[in-house]
Amino acid sequence: MYRQIRLHDDDTTFHRILWRDDPSEEIREYGMKRLTFGTNYAPCGAIQTVRDLAETNEPTYPEAAKIIKKDIYVDDIISGSHDLPSALRLQKEIIEIFKSGCFDVKKWASNTNELLEVVPPEDREVSIPLSLNPDKTVKTLGIYWNSKSDALNFKFKYDTDGPLTKRFVLSNIARLFDPMGLLAPITVKAKLFMKRIWASQCDWDELISSVIADDWKKFVAQFTLFPSFEIPRWIQTTPDACLQLHGFSDASTDAYGAAIYIRCVSEDGVISTRLLIAKSKVTPRVLQTIPRLELRAASLLALLMAYVLRSLRHHHFDPTSIHFWTDSKVG
Template sequence: MFYNFLVDPKDRDFLRYLWSDNTQKLKTYRMKVHLFGAKSSPAVATFGLRQIAHDNKALSSKAAHFICRDFYVDDGLTSVSSEEEAIELITRARQICEKGNLRLHKFISNSSAILTALPESERSVQNTELFAGNLPEQRTLGLQWSTRNDVFKFINNVKTKPDTKRGILSVVSQLYDPLGFIAPFTLTGKLILQKINKEDSDWDKPVSADISREWEKWLQKLPEIESISIPRCYKPKDFGVVSERQLHHFCDASDNGMGACSYLRQVNEQGEVHVSLVLAKSKVIPSKGLYTTPRLELMSAVMATQLSITLRKELDLSIDQEYFWTDSIITLGRINNDATKFTTFISNRLKIIHDRTQNSQWFHISGDQNPADIASRGKPCDELKSTI
């Protein structure tokens, strides 16, 4: 994608390089296009792609919106309600990109009808795979997508490392989970790292026997992430027309960490309800500083507020109502208290909550009913399937 965008002539001196030809003489060249390795290339290419969509939005406002909103550099991901609409969107998006001499291709879909409507050269699957019904799994924006079952999955391709601080950090960091589907499991790995940091051990020195046993136990559960699958769609295929959408945000804190999760609750015209996990996040408690349980509960409420901000910005769905849930009476009291002058620490966090939510949106939930409880305490993979 980067090679499709020219560098301004006055900036090409920044991309000079030396090259040796067959005569072994060094020659100086300049790149005329943006290259891999330059930090500016993704931003320039993204800007160029969006400018092409903006300049040609008369062809299709929906396709232009898709290019501007649903692309991450050169990967685009979106959903539509019908196969006909998808084919039209693909056709118009390709036409818009062609206006800027960009080729939009390597399409994949959970619908064989959509792929059949495209030339084989523009698909990421061959005819033999398509007509045999063997739609492959794809890696989409870092997530493993099983197009046949239309679910997100996790692949255990983590390379084991020595039981050292460096090795354990490397393994935990290899788990890519931007939506927080396995955040409770990842939290337990981060807690082990925190224990190692407290021991102030050397980066390449073997960890203590106690931590090593705990780490081996965590590694034994790691392959079970492959058994977890998350439906890509927020509603079942035959759910029908949605009449109401609500976002419910839950937060909690414990001695181990803080967690928050957001669920989308949808009601169709027949009154049927479907709930799906949208986003989750967990953090270990900072090792430095004095954090009481009430303070941690307030910090988790800020996490829930931040999830709300992100979802309101990124979800292209109309949300009718939004609710926030915590099992901390003290946190609710502080949020609804407009008379007391709190300390700077508390006041700053209450300001974040008050600026972005209404007091009437906050409610109490018992601890045993709070789904954020496992995000703050951690949980093995084999116990996560029933909670996603």
């Protein structure tokens, strides 16, 4: 991606490198004409270039330009449509926009063969026809997606080689990447383990206590279930569906959190409910009252709901369709 973006001539003097092919040669100085991977400016420059490209083409391709500006993370685009004809049109427009900037869009993946058939085989991330093999997944921003079953799943590689120290446990906890909080019941337990280890005041490379170590081994034994754990990607939304958002918050002396569900009622009256996003946090080490923790949970829910409403910009939610729930009776 970076190599496709040329620097302005006035900026090349600030992107210099020193080079020689042999230690006996005199060092030569070069000015880079392209964005260089590893420089602080490169990600920002690349993202801004793509945004400028979308804005330039917005009068011609308004919907595709909006997708490029809103549904992109550096060089990954994750988006979709309610029907195949509009998806094919958006796909063509996105390709045209990037082609105008000399970008080739690669690694196409879809849950529909028709969207892949219009793309050259070398530009596809998955094969046609879509494989039934559950291991054939595409990694999308850290989460694995099986395009055939149209489900999200998680893979966790636990490191078993090493002493159970604070550093070792934290290294394994960091591998639990769950940006949407779909594994919140699991990740919050991992956070609580870290809190217990931190409270024990052991050093980074000191063995944790036998009690915590036994509990940790029981906890990681559950990770063998990860490959069979799948979450449907589609939340059953359609243009004519009646949508509601329900947010729940709760707190305890150990942790507090919030979760938001979407409730969809189709035209024929079929009701479906899906978890959209969740967030959990461990309580501070400084003891706090339950009312204070319940307030923290409610505040977290409000921030989470605001984020969801910004993200679901394609759907209109009437204020009466947004609900907040808490079991706190503290006045």
